[in-house]
Amino acid sequence: MTTDSMPHGKSVEVHGIFQKIADYYDRMNFIMTLGRHRRWCREVAERAAPAAGGDLLDLATGTGVIALEAARIHPTVTVTGADFSERMLAHARTKPGADVIRWRQADAAHLPFGDESFDAITEGYLLRNVEDLEAVLCEQHRVLRPGGRLVILETCPPSGPVKPVVEWGMRTIVPLLGHLVSGDRSSYTYLESSTRDFESPQQVADLLRRTGFRDIGWRKKFFGTNVILWAAKAR
Numbered sequence: 001m002t003t004d005s006m007p008h009g010k011s012v013e014v015h016g017i018f019q020k021i022a023d024y025y026d027r028m029n030f031i032m033t034l035g036r037h038r039r040w041c042r043e044v045a046e047r048a049a050p051a052a053g054g055d056l057l058d059l060a061t062g063t064g065v066i067a068l069e070a071a072r073i074h075p076t077v078t079v080t081g082a083d084f085s086e087r088m089l090a091h092a093r094t095k096p097g098a099d100v101i102r103w104r105q106a107d108a109a110h111l112p113f114g115d116e117s118f119d120a121i122t123e124g125y126l127l128r129n130v131e132d133l134e135a136v137l138c139e140q141h142r143v144l145r146p147g148g149r150l151v152i153l154e155t156c157p158p159s160g161p162v163k164p165v166v167e168w169g170m171r172t173i174v175p176l177l178g179h180l181v182s183g184d185r186s187s188y189t190y191l192e193s194s195t196r197d198f199e200s201p202q203q204v205a206d207l208l209r210r211t212g213f214r215d216i217g218w219r220k221k222f223f224g225t226n227v228i229l230w231a232a233k234a235r
């Protein structure tokens with residue numbers, strides 16, 4: 001990353017958290033989603049559906065779960081996995097199948113790619129971590145080719161009848177699991193607050209529309225705690 005694109009503001013805190021939790025990120029994700037995370041990543045990669053021979057960017061790739069699924073499902077597609085945490089990327093690089101992926105350290109707010117470079121963008125759990133959501137979506141719109149698809153996996157602020165139970169679980173069980181698995185309660189307290197304060201799928205969809213995306217839809221997962229959203233750049 002260049003000096004201009006080094007993390008600043010909220011990104012410094014987020015970068016620090018992911019540098020710290022990289023060693024146990026996959027284990028915690030497996031426990032917190034009861035093993036569903038991998039399945040959702042597969043669905044994200046499938047929905048991105050880039051044409052044969054195309055280019056797919058997995059942004060905030062972390063330990064590379066979506067990027068690896070995309071490379072497996074779409075073997076003729078060139079997959080790039082980008083993230084600003086060197087330590088998360090280091091884990092991604094060691095996984096089976098990682099050698100066919102182009103790993104790149106990059107900040108989602110300043111993507112080091114030219115206009116219209118990709119046929120599809122996927123991302124898992126990026127948006128609630130960024131300081132300027134609209135600017136980050138504009139960057140993604142810029143690097144997508146016309147007709148290209150964006151598929152987003154994100155946590156969802158609790159709503160409906162399960163809201164009190166889900167809020168209680170996120171406030172107490174998630175930080176406790178963080179403590180038991182890693183001795184790190186504070187990073188998973190951040191997960192609870194960033195999820196509670198994040199936009200609803202409808203609000204994200206409205207923002208996607210304002211940014212220039214079309215054909216927007218979403219499906220909630222796991223008692224409404226997670227969501228997969230999709231959209232396309234107009235042709």
Ligand SMILES: C[S@@+](CC[C@H](N)C(=O)[O-])C[C@H]1O[C@@H](n2cnc3c(N)ncnc32)[C@H](O)[C@@H]1O
Nearest residue numbers: 018060061062083084085088107108124125129
């Ligand atoms: C919760 S992890 C998700 C990793 C992966 N997508 C998954 O589903 O397992 C969030 C990732 O977003 C990355 N991230 C957060 N803000 C970022 C930014 N501004 N630019 C690039 N990566 C960012 C973090 O470093 C972290 O690896």
